[in-house]
Amino acid sequence: MEYWDFIEGLYNTTFSFFLFFIAMIMFFIAIKGYRANNQYGAISTTLTGLCFVFFGYYNSIMKYFPFPYSGFIVWWIGFNLIINALFFLMIKRVKKKIERQNLDKGKSQKMSILRKYFERMTIKSPYKEEIPLKREYFRKSFHLMGLLILVAYYGFFFIPPITLLISDGVILAINQVEASYNFLWGEIAAFPYVIGDPEAIIALTMMALIGSLIFAIISDIIRIIWGPEYSIFNFLTKSMLRNKELNAAGPQIYIITGFVFSYTLYVMGLIDILVFFAGIIIACLSDAAAALIGRKFGKHKIKIRKSGIKSVEGFLAGSIVAYLIGLIIVGPVYSIFGALIFFITDYFPTYIADNILNPIFIPIGIQLFVLLLGLPIGWI
Secondary structure, three states: OHHHHHHHHHHHHHHHHHHHHHHHHHHHHHHHHHHOOOHHHHHHHHHHHHHHHHHHHHHHHOOOOOOOHHHHHHHHHHHHHHHHHHHHHHHHHHHHHHHHOOOOOOOOOOOOHHHHHHHHHHOOOOEEOOOOHHHHHHHHHHHHHHHHHHHHHHOEOOEOOHHHHHHHHHHHHHHHOHHHHHHHHOOHHHOOOOOOOHHHHHHHHHHHHHHHHHHHHHHHHHHHHHOHHHOHHHHHHOOOEEHHHOOOOOHHHHHHHHHHHHHHHHHOOOOOHHHHHHHHHHHHHHHHHHHHHHHHHOOOEEEEOOOEEEEHHHHHHHHHHHHHHHHHHOOHHHHHHHHHHHHHHHHOOOOOOHHHHHHHHHHHHHHHHHHHHOOOOOOO
């Protein structure tokens, strides 16, 4: 068993190293942002780096995942590195082909999807001050991730928690391939969960959050350092980039980082699970409602320092949605504080992206009021 203890330690150390390494890259990118006069992006990216320092430290001391899930996450990191490297090389090949090719302008030539993407990324700058409303709808659709996390953890009506279904499926699968499992991960009897284990829900929800963050951040680092045309995330999402994302992390990195940070506080026993979900769903849906309603129907404009132009209609939409979400999840009292914190972090002048502030400060703020007031959370 000493051998598998060593392997478990190796996986945990590798994962901690990866988290600290990402933190250093975030700080490097933040310096690029400062030098490019993108103070908003630089400070937001610095905060992201600090969160990764916290993640690395927590994993070093407490461990995010038991074995073999610590091994699964390291394999996931390797898989993402390989996929991103292959996409990078494919784009390099397209670039060299274009450079070598002497196009005959008299003939129409059919272009591959990758070539069309490359030219769209390089002929004009993909970074815009304001993106079209249709793309804004698609961009904000990523905020529905908060609802997916809720379904993964709690389920929905007749649907059980998705993470529990996955955990039970993994257990059934490894029992079908016991010999292979024993070779790769040790004795099957040491597997940390059993069928229907509620602890698996907590761990696999964290794995889903961190796994999503790994997928997004590797691609975003490539975008920032080598160029947006090399980012597979850009390719999949049709490159909806704003000027403040030049030499800075993207909004998807901020919001998932905030999710992981707050969920870690829940795992540590510092915030209630209902408070966590109230906070992140307010952060997701209220921000999306404010942005989309403000863009579509906003007529009474307000200039917000460092945050561009917003509207009274957007203010009202975001605050009302925040209150309603809080009302459903944490009850009538704490919903007021959730909406108030959302209003402060989202609309007051700031140098930091609200996509990272909201999912961190809303759960923490609500939990502080829970401790101060001592009232029950929710309706029961």
